[in-house]
Amino acid sequence: MKLNTFSSLLVAATVALTASATAQAQSRDTIQIAGSSTVLPFSSVVAEEFGNNFAQFRTPVVGSGGSSGGLRQFCQGVGANTIDVANSSRKIRPNEVEACKANGVKEIIEVKIGYDGIVFASRVDAAIFKLEPVHVFLAQAAQVPQNGKMVANPYSRWSQIDKALPDQEILLAIPGSNHGTREVYEEKVVVPGCETLAEVKALDKEASHKFCTAMRTDGRVVEIAGDYTETLARLQAQKDAIGVFGLSFYEANRDRIKVATVSGVEPNLDTIISGEYPVSRPLYIYVKGAHIGVIPGLQEYAQFHVSEGMSGFGSVLESAGLIPLADDERAAIIQNIRLKKSL
Amino acid sequence: MTIIAENPIKAVAAPSQVQQKVIASLNRRHRKENLFRRLGLTAVLISLGLVAVLFINIFSKGLPAFWQSAITLDIYFDPQIIKIPPMPQQRDDESDNDFRQRHIEWQTEIGFVNFNRLITDSLQKILPDANKHRRDLARVVTSGERFALRDMVVADPSIIGQTRTLHLLTDANIDVWLKGNIDRSLPDGQQQLSPKMREWVDKLSADGVIQNRFSLALFMNPDSRSSLASAGLAGAFMGSFYMMLVVILLAVPMGVAAAIYLEEFAPRNKITDLVEVNINNLAAVPSIVFGLLGASVLIGWFNLPMSAPIVGGLVLSLMTLPTVIIATRSTLKAIPPSIRQAALGLGASKMQAIFHHVLPLAIPGILTGAILGVAQALGETAPLLLIGMKSFVASIPASPFEQASALPVQIYLWQGNELRNFFEARTSAAIIVLLLMMISLNGLAIWLRKKYEKRW
Numbered sequence: 133m134k135l136n137t138f139s140s141l142l143v144a145a146t147v148a149l150t151a152s153a154t155a156q157a158q159s160r161d162t163i164q165i166a167g168s169s170t171v172l173p174f175s176s177v178v179a180e181e182f183g184n185n186f187a188q189f190r191t192p193v194v195g196s197g198g199s200s201g202g203l204r205q206f207c208q209g210v211g212a213n214t215i216d217v218a219n220s221s222r223k224i225r226p227n228e229v230e231a232c233k234a235n236g237v238k239e240i241i242e243v244k245i246g247y248d249g250i251v252f253a254s255r256v257d258a259a260i261f262k263l264e265p266v267h268v269f270l271a272q273a274a275q276v277p278q279n280g281k282m283v284a285n286p287y288s289r290w291s292q293i294d295k296a297l298p299d300q301e302i303l304l305a306i307p308g309s310n311h312g313t314r315e316v317y318e319e320k321v322v323v324p325g326c327e328t329l330a331e332v333k334a335l336d337k338e339a340s341h342k343f344c345t346a347m348r349t350d351g352r353v354v355e356i357a358g359d360y361t362e363t364l365a366r367l368q369a370q371k372d373a374i375g376v377f378g379l380s381f382y383e384a385n386r387d388r389i390k391v392a393t394v395s396g397v398e399p400n401l402d403t404i405i406s407g408e409y410p411v412s413r414p415l416y417i418y419v420k421g422a423h424i425g426v427i428p429g430l431q432e433y434a435q436f437h438v439s440e441g442m443s444g445f446g447s448v449l450e451s452a453g454l455i456p457l458a459d460d461e462r463a464a465i466i467q468n469i470r471l472k473k474s475l
Numbered sequence: 476m477t478i479i480a481e482n483p484i485k486a487v488a489a490p491s492q493v494q495q496k497v498i499a500s501l502n503r504r505h506r507k508e509n510l511f512r513r514l515g516l517t518a519v520l521i522s523l524g525l526v527a528v529l530f531i532n533i534f535s536k537g538l539p540a541f542w543q544s545a546i547t548l549d550i551y552f553d554p555q556i557i558k559i560p561p562m563p564q565q566r567d568d569e570s571d572n573d574f575r576q577r578h579i580e581w582q583t584e585i586g587f588v589n590f591n592r593l594i595t596d597s598l599q600k601i602l603p604d605a606n607k608h609r610r611d612l613a614r615v616v617t618s619g620e621r622f623a624l625r626d627m628v629v630a631d632p633s634i635i636g637q638t639r640t641l642h643l644l645t646d647a648n649i650d651v652w653l654k655g656n657i658d659r660s661l662p663d664g665q666q667q668l669s670p671k672m673r674e675w676v677d678k679l680s681a682d683g684v685i686q687n688r689f690s691l692a693l694f695m696n697p698d699s700r701s702s703l704a705s706a707g708l709a710g711a712f713m714g715s716f717y718m719m720l721v722v723i724l725l726a727v728p729m730g731v732a733a734a735i736y737l738e739e740f741a742p743r744n745k746i747t748d749l750v751e752v753n754i755n756n757l758a759a760v761p762s763i764v765f766g767l768l769g770a771s772v773l774i775g776w777f778n779l780p781m782s783a784p785i786v787g788g789l790v791l792s793l794m795t796l797p798t799v800i801i802a803t804r805s806t807l808k809a810i811p812p813s814i815r816q817a818a819l820g821l822g823a824s825k826m827q828a829i830f831h832h833v834l835p836l837a838i839p840g841i842l843t844g845a846i847l848g849v850a851q852a853l854g855e856t857a858p859l860l861l862i863g864m865k866s867f868v869a870s871i872p873a874s875p876f877e878q879a880s881a882l883p884v885q886i887y888l889w890q891g892n893e894l895r896n897f898f899e900a901r902t903s904a905a906i907i908v909l910l911l912m913m914i915s916l917n918g919l920a921i922w923l924r925k926k927y928e929k930r931w
Contacts, residue, residue: 160780162878164863172867173893176700180869184622187582193782193878195866213778256665361891384893386665387657448618448701 160212161428163192167202167219168312169359170248170378171415174454175219178437181448182429185436189429194219196359199312203418207232210422216430218418221248221312229475239421239474243434244465246443247455249379249404250316250411253389255367259298261374261392265325265410267293271302272322272353274346277331285348301352303373305366308357316413317376318345321394324410364388379404380453404455412455421472434469438462533910537903543690543704544650545642546616546679548597550624552635556592559585562632585629590621594643601684602675611672616643619702642688647703647897649676653685656896667896693904697871698880703894708905710871714784714864714879715853721788721875722795722852727845729792730799737800738807739829758797765790766858774862781863785875790862791852798851802844806837839927846920850913856883882909 165175176194183191197205199220206218207228224242232240252263270293275282290297307313326332326344335343347353356363356375363375367389374392379399382391391399394411403409417437424431436442443449444456457465490498563581565574594616599605605612620643627634648667651657653676663670679685696707741747769790773779779786810833818828859865865884872879880888886905892898 164781166866173700176867176869179867180699180701183869185586187579187586191870193866193868195782195863213774213781359891360893361895364895381893385895386667387661388895
């Protein structure tokens, strides 16, 4: 008897659950976002404020997975089971746009949300570094030019690269290739540093790019696939390690890590806005045009993200470490969203 | 004669070769046993020691996070600042939908009110030099508390014009500073708070205005990133709750039914052998594989929503199913055949014998297996990462179809938060909550077994 009522209750509940499952699967009213772990903290703040400020929309859900991971998910197609917004810490690549179009994602609205600096940081108790791009290249390269010949990277201490650098083991923790930060790190630090060398200038373009981005594989350069906390953990375990971080992460952990200057400039809000600090990059969100009007609040979310109050000077995002857009840039971007201007 | 008489005496004086051998081997065996005992004891001590280290580490870090800095303020709900129309009332000729629309518009209007002003105005009364440091002033109370004030107004607009004494959470960095989680001797450049702010906070703390209070936010709020101090576990808890509900509703009845059929009804042949081997194999499949399955089949084909507890629950059900089947089968095996034979002998059908006599006796064992399976599912993280549940979700899910996080995933997310000084403790607090839930589930299983256990 007891068993019977119990089992009939179970059956009823299961039936109810499956019935509502089929009803719910068709539509979705929550904006779904995924992508760059650099953009994630900013987008999460916007999502939360968006949910709190607009009573008629639900709070968007923000996932991570790296810029490439997010864009891959974004380009999977159109429909309720694909994401609406991809966060990216680099510009979308032409082959990704093609992949998107092949899967039916034809309207891609690019929204630049601000800028971020990339810093080289070491533990607070480690030596002070004054880096030049060429130092970073020589520390991470597979081969370096010596006396006109390319030889396997002989450097094991920073002081061997340049007498002015500390006498410390070379150990670099750089973002894995799933991160947009990695591309910026190579484009703005490694390659420019590499191209200052006379031997590299002699190479043709393709050969020089290949040479510059080849990485040593003897364990002195570690690729971190996870987020910045993983890089921080690496620094805590190994005193000599130098990690690559976003400026905002460094700002939140100033008691644990300190930054190196690059080309003599210390990274901070002012030097990045003025362009003096060389390693900065724009951050983007990519909005799926086909979902505007289907997923409630999508266009409003994009506009809210770049609104003056959210990401301008003195805003929440600025205090979270995002470097604001210039005013005319912001106006143009908001106009783009209104017109749903696609790539 | 002499030889016979001599021999026993010799044996006592000097043991024979055989006896020597026995004594030597006995010593060797005792030595081996002693060594094994000591090794065993060391192994137990080492594992206990490691568990102790783990628990001490987690509890010493996590317990302080259950109390959080809060500031006591007299908030005047100033009608000059809160200028809103009266709350709409439903008219007789108005449909529910229209009224809801009007209510949302009214709420949006309230959203434009600057509730931060109420807080800063109140702070100005207790901080004499506040006007010179407006930027700091706006950061004393964590930013999420302005929504708490708004919700108070929405719930009861008559509060406007009145003064209420409230305990508001302070900014996460103030909590870090007061708890000593950041080195106080660091220079200004490495501190998160400005010198002025540190001076204020120390003074307010000495005056008792800022106190360490039990953190309800940790249990009542969903996760937060814009107001770190108010980040809580409620969203993740509800996500885990819905998933466990799905597991209990799906995996347990299905597992028990499958086990009864296989054990009592199924014929013994090659096919059932194959099924049995497969169930045992299924129990050994790494959980992340189930996550991949969930992502491609449930989300990709069946169009179920991403990051939803229903998908997580289905995936975890698959994972728990073999555990339940194996536990149930072994319980059924342990019921003495005499019970079945007696029932059959008295004229019961096979079905009656099983459902009236065998199954009730097996219930404690089945429940134990099911609860342990559910507890295992509760702590599972890997498959959830693949179905989008590691997303940041800032709302509490109202149904299993709404986006949610889960407790173990929340631990993973907090572990990755940038503000390490604050979230290290918060992460350990979340671990404590999860551990307590696991321990109570396991305790329930033990209690049920003890209570209903029958011995033959």
